[in-house]
Amino acid sequence: MSGLKDVYESAREIGKAMGLTLKTLATEKPITVEYPDQPMAVYPRFRGRHELRRYENGMERCIGCCLCEAACPTGAIYVEAEENDPDNPISPGERHAKVYEVNLLRCIFCGDCERACPTEAIVLGHYIDLASYDRRDFILTKEDLLNPPEPNTIIRPAG
Amino acid sequence: MSDWITITIDGKEIQAKPGELLVDAAARAGIHIPVFCYHPKLDPLGACRMCLVEAEGRRGKMLITACTTPVADGGVYYYESERAVDARQGTLELILINHPLDCPICDKGGECPLQDQTLEHGPGKSHFWEEKNHKAKHYPLSDLIMLDQERCIVCWRCIRYLEEWEDKPQLGLFHRGGETVIDKFPDGKLDAYTSGSIIDICPVGALTNRLARFSYRPWELEKTPSICTHCGMGCNLRIDSRTHRIRRNVARENAAVNDEWICDKGRFAMGFASHPERLQEPLARINGELRPVSWPEALDRVVRGLKRVVETHGPAAVAAIGSAKLSNEANYLLAKFMRGVVGSNNLDFREGSAVVADPRGIPSLADARDADVIVLMGCDPGEEMPVLANFLKRAVLRGGAKMIIVHPRAIELTQYAAAFINPTIGAESAAFDALTRATLDASDAIIPDWLPEVEEAAQVAGISVEDVREAARLLSQAKRPFIVYGVDYAWGYGARNLVTALTNWVVAAGHGERLGFLHSQANALGAADMGMAPDRLPGHRPLSDARARRELEARWQTEIPTQPGLSYGAMMASTPDRIRALYLMGADPVGEKPADAKALAELDFLVVQDMFLTESAKLADVVLPAASYAESRGTFTNTERRVQRAPQAVRTVGKSVADWAILMHLARRYAPDKKDAWDTPSVDAIFAEIAEVVPAYRGMSWENLGESGQQWPRDAVSLSRELRPHSGAAIPPSPDYPFRLVVGSLLWDGGTVFAATPQMAGLARQAAWLHPDDAARLGVQEGDAIEIRSRGGSIRTFAHLDPSIKPGSVFAPYSFPAAPVGNLFDDYVPRTSVAIEKVT
Ligand code: SF4
Ligand code: SF4
Ligand code: SF4
Ligand code: SF4
Ligand code: FES
Numbered sequence: 001m002s003g004l005k006d007v008y009e010s011a012r013e014i015g016k017a018m019g020l021t022l023k024t025l026a027t028e029k030p031i032t033v034e035y036p037d038q039p040m041a042v043y044p045r046f047r048g049r050h051e052l053r054r055y056e057n058g059m060e061r062c063i064g065c066c067l068c069e070a071a072c073p074t075g076a077i078y079v080e081a082e083e084n085d086p087d088n089p090i091s092p093g094e095r096h097a098k099v100y101e102v103n104l105l106r107c108i109f110c111g112d113c114e115r116a117c118p119t120e121a122i123v124l125g126h127y128i129d130l131a132s133y134d135r136r137d138f139i140l141t142k143e144d145l146l147n148p149p150e151p152n153t154i155i156r157p158a159g
Numbered sequence: 160m161s162d163w164i165t166i167t168i169d170g171k172e173i174q175a176k177p178g179e180l181l182v183d184a185a186a187r188a189g190i191h192i193p194v195f196c197y198h199p200k201l202d203p204l205g206a207c208r209m210c211l212v213e214a215e216g217r218r219g220k221m222l223i224t225a226c227t228t229p230v231a232d233g234g235v236y237y238y239e240s241e242r243a244v245d246a247r248q249g250t251l252e253l254i255l256i257n258h259p260l261d262c263p264i265c266d267k268g269g270e271c272p273l274q275d276q277t278l279e280h281g282p283g284k285s286h287f288w289e290e291k292n293h294k295a296k297h298y299p300l301s302d303l304i305m306l307d308q309e310r311c312i313v314c315w316r317c318i319r320y321l322e323e324w325e326d327k328p329q330l331g332l333f334h335r336g337g338e339t340v341i342d343k344f345p346d347g348k349l350d351a352y353t354s355g356s357i358i359d360i361c362p363v364g365a366l367t368n369r370l371a372r373f374s375y376r377p378w379e380l381e382k383t384p385s386i387c388t389h390c391g392m393g394c395n396l397r398i399d400s401r402t403h404r405i406r407r408n409v410a411r412e413n414a415a416v417n418d419e420w421i422c423d424k425g426r427f428a429m430g431f432a433s434h435p436e437r438l439q440e441p442l443a444r445i446n447g448e449l450r451p452v453s454w455p456e457a458l459d460r461v462v463r464g465l466k467r468v469v470e471t472h473g474p475a476a477v478a479a480i481g482s483a484k485l486s487n488e489a490n491y492l493l494a495k496f497m498r499g500v501v502g503s504n505n506l507d508f509r510e511g512s513a514v515v516a517d518p519r520g521i522p523s524l525a526d527a528r529d530a531d532v533i534v535l536m537g538c539d540p541g542e543e544m545p546v547l548a549n550f551l552k553r554a555v556l557r558g559g560a561k562m563i564i565v566h567p568r569a570i571e572l573t574q575y576a577a578a579f580i581n582p583t584i585g586a587e588s589a590a591f592d593a594l595t596r597a598t599l600d601a602s603d604a605i606i607p608d609w610l611p612e613v614e615e616a617a618q619v620a621g622i623s624v625e626d627v628r629e630a631a632r633l634l635s636q637a638k639r640p641f642i643v644y645g646v647d648y649a650w651g652y653g654a655r656n657l658v659t660a661l662t663n664w665v666v667a668a669g670h671g672e673r674l675g676f677l678h679s680q681a682n683a684l685g686a687a688d689m690g691m692a693p694d695r696l697p698g699h700r701p702l703s704d705a706r707a708r709r710e711l712e713a714r715w716q717t718e719i720p721t722q723p724g725l726s727y728g729a730m731m732a733s734t735p736d737r738i739r740a741l742y743l744m745g746a747d748p749v750g751e752k753p754a755d756a757k758a759l760a761e762l763d764f765l766v767v768q769d770m771f772l773t774e775s776a777k778l779a780d781v782v783l784p785a786a787s788y789a790e791s792r793g794t795f796t797n798t799e800r801r802v803q804r805a806p807q808a809v810r811t812v813g814k815s816v817a818d819w820a821i822l823m824h825l826a827r828r829y830a831p832d833k834k835d836a837w838d839t840p841s842v843d844a845i846f847a848e849i850a851e852v853v854p855a856y857r858g859m860s861w862e863n864l865g866e867s868g869q870q871w872p873r874d875a876v877s878l879s880r881e882l883r884p885h886s887g888a889a890i891p892p893s894p895d896y897p898f899r900l901v902v903g904s905l906l907w908d909g910g911t912v913f914a915a916t917p918q919m920a921g922l923a924r925q926a927a928w929l930h931p932d933d934a935a936r937l938g939v940q941e942g943d944a945i946e947i948r949s950r951g952g953s954i955r956t957f958a959h960l961d962p963s964i965k966p967g968s969v970f971a972p973y974s975f976p977a978a979p980v981g982n983l984f985d986d987y988v989p990r991t992s993v994a995i996e997k998v999t
Binding site: 065066083118 | 263264268296297372373374376378379
């Protein structure tokens with residue numbers, strides 16, 4: 001007898017689910033994003049293209065310490081440091097990065113560089129439009145990193 | 160093991176040597192007590208308290224510093240006890256109170272003992288919240304060294320190094336307690352020639368390398384164990400590179416050679432490797448202009464050019480000049496190419512066959528360190544080999560050695576000399592006759608009748624009889640003397656007699672076997688070993704030795720001409736008459752003597768193989784870009800016959816190629832029929848061939864040279880040492896040229912290799928040194944422009960007044976391109992007379 005009961009139960013569940021579907025269809029808009037025509041929303045802690053941040057006064061945060069380079073599991077980062085000209089410093093203190101490159105073809109977006117950085121200079125942002133026809137475009141230079149397409153990523157909430 | 164004692168550390172019994180420091184005994188047993196101020200090469204001080212351990216004493220356990228405590232037989236120590244661990248944590252916490260959090264921008268970070276020991280022994284947190292003390296940061300102590308006073312942990316290592324090894328107290332501590340800072344003395348400077356050693360031994364990032372500043376992090380460096388090629392000592396160093404650029408050099412320990420020190424030239428003068436003016440590709444003269452060409456074309460042009468001269472003028476019209484700065488392999492192949500392929504014995508290098516050197520160099524560098532008597536004749540280790548100079552000073556100050564200096568100038572080491580003999584220039588052999596005679600007079604040996612009386616000879620030499628007798632007595636009584644002569648007395652007019660005379664003295668004193676020649680250039684001894692000489696085959700066998708010739712002929716598939724070639728001076732003098740083609744490898748005769756540019760320009764064919772477009776290269780028909788020693792593999796033989804390896808550290812610049820490879824490809828193109836003889840596709844293979852044809856190198860291979868090299872046996876080349884008469888009459892002064900020219904090397908010169916490091920440019924100072932009295936007579940003041948003239952030519956330079964100069968002489972250092980002393984030489988050798996005039 002239980003077989004008949006099962007069929008009845010199943011039909012009821014299907015009906016319930018379909019009801020929800022029909023209700024949503026009627027009351028809510030679709031959530032599919034027409035990427036790339038529409039911008040893609042990402043979670044706050046999403047790890048996209050890198051950027052190098054500055055202080056409010058325009059100074060670069062990066063001090064060229066190479067700790068990100070050391071932390072990177074794929075060898076995607078290359079840093080050459082240089083001494084600051086005291087009259088025209090690029091970063092606070094004695095040292096800044098003369099060369100800073102990220103090779104996005106190697107990067108696995110693990111975020112270790114961001115965690116290693118003592119000055120919160122290198123961060124992974126929300127920019128994800130990374131396709132290109134030219135492999136060279138995947139080497140981000142310091143210039144690229146300092147001027148990200150979507151600047152000012154907040155990496156930690158205040159306080 | 161009878162003279163070992165037993166001590167107990169943490170309940171474990173270990174063996175120790177009586178009197179040794181607890182920290183050393185523990186280390187041997189695998190217990191590594193942390194230290195900061197202690198350094199095995201410096202006197203123990205006990206300044207930092209990092210090494211605290213507990214010791215069982217009469218009044219119970221107490222804390223002691225392991226670095227100042229000699230072990231006691233039966234001593235009981237606790238390293239891991241709670242109190243000891245606590246004390247060390249406390250010490251670290253205290254050190255860190257005022258230590259800045261600079262690690263990310265500190266050049267020491269990553270190889271910093273303070274970081275490492277904080278991780279291993281530190282408390283993990285601090286009780287201290289207040290603002291730290293602030294002191295001077297990035298404060299340049301000199302052109303070479305940067306100080307950060309905040310990072311200094313007051314360990315005194317730098318201070319002690321400068322005092323104990325350099326005898327130059329140039330750094331001190333000022334103020335007290337937490338305010339203590341390290342600094343130079345007021346108005347003082349830090350200019351010791353091995354000052355960079357304090358960077359290596361500073362246990363924190365307080366002292367850092369200014370030239371390498373911020374250009375590396377220690378963990379990303381490629382570390383190549385190599386050697387320094389600036390002087391004949393061959394100090395061991397490590398080349399640290401990244402992205403194929405040399406980032407820094409640091410000292411590498413070799414107990415037999417440099418202990419663990421290198422001089423500032425070796426450490427800092429490395430700019431040649433990545434210099435923008437390095438030759439990038441072969442050049443050939445096309446329509447009168449040097450233009451880039453491909454390697455095959457360049458080599459074909461060399462082959463055609465040399466062959467044309469051989470066909471029209473015969474092989475003896477071709478000459479080659481090698482270099483005492485280049486490897487054994489490069490010099491060997493150039494000699495092999497000339498003798499075996501071109502068929503000419505015209506082979507030499509500057510300061511080559513004309514120098515009356517002992518081909519065996521000095522007996523051993525280690526002798527310098529425990530010598531009881533040191534004799535320096537015509538050499539100036541203070542400028543030529545600063546690390547050796549430090550060993551000598553230390554032997555005097557700590558070992559009580561007596562130093563005897565015979566020199567045309569009062570060199571810096573003179574202040575340590577028990578006897579300084581400053582003979583009249585041109586009459587030095589008389590000084591040595593006096594010394595020989597005084598030595599024999601004091602013994603019961605037979606006195607040869609050609610030897611003048613002490614008084615007579617001393618008078619000719621212008622020296623005091625007392626000094627002569629004192630020096631003679633010291634050397635005769637020596638047990639372990641270190642006796643060397645240098646190029647100042649072995650090159651130029653009368654040098655052969657002079658060397659005979661000085662040898663007589665040493666032989667008369669009974670130390671003939673201990674006399675040695677101090678080669679001042681990195682591979683001068685090796686180049687001679689390789690047969691880079693007009694009349695010597697590899698292994699110092701004379702060209703006339705038919706057996707040696709036959710052996711080589713079989714191996715080289717050739718016939719070696721039996722007529723000896725021309726020496727460097729003779730080659731240059733007969734250019735362009737007898738010599739019609741010249742092959743220069745790392746040699747720049749026009750740079751040495753600009754007046755020769757005309758002769759070189761008239762050659763039928765000139766090839767220059769070099770790193771830079773030198774003055775000679777500008778005249779060349781073909782210029783072949785050569786790799787630097789750091790970019791190629793090679794062996795070098797230092798002045799104590801130690802064959803050492805210099806592996807390739809970084810890749811070559813542009814299209815430049817290692818010297819040996821250029822020569823190999825050239826020979827294969829020149830003589831395709833000698834393919835088997837030139838089947839030497841690697842440095843290891845060439846060195847294997849050298850080990851077969853140079854008897855002294857037998858049994859050596861690249862592999863078994865190891866990281867500290869191998870000395871060839873001194874008896875592999877025999878030399879008889881006996882009393883010999885000489886015809887060394889004093890060279891009379893000339894009225895037209897009243898000054899004696901003294902030449903020599905300064906550490907800070909203006910030579911290519913040095914000038915390529917622009918940060919050091921301020922150190923070199925071009926000048927001719929005059930005695931103040933002479934200067935007064937000439938009306939010349941410090942810094943005045945002067946002209947020095949000789950029969951051969953003239954130079955213009957600036958006057959530097961210095962009382963160390965013998966009146967009547969002028970000291971003109973080598974390697975200042977704007978004041979090329981070579982212009983003043985007659986016949987391409989020094990020891991000449993000059994006139995000086997103020998330029999108005
Ligand atoms: S995200 Fe990870 S892989 Fe990418 S650069 Fe940073 S550390 Fe390297
Ligand atoms: S991004 Fe940060 S970790 Fe990387 S070099 Fe700059 S400061 Fe150092
Ligand atoms: S000296 Fe050592 S501990 Fe101090 S800042 Fe430099 S790396 Fe850090
Ligand atoms: S500068 Fe370095 S070596 Fe000198 S006392 Fe300070 S920590 Fe020691
Ligand atoms: S290492 Fe012993 S007191 Fe400094």
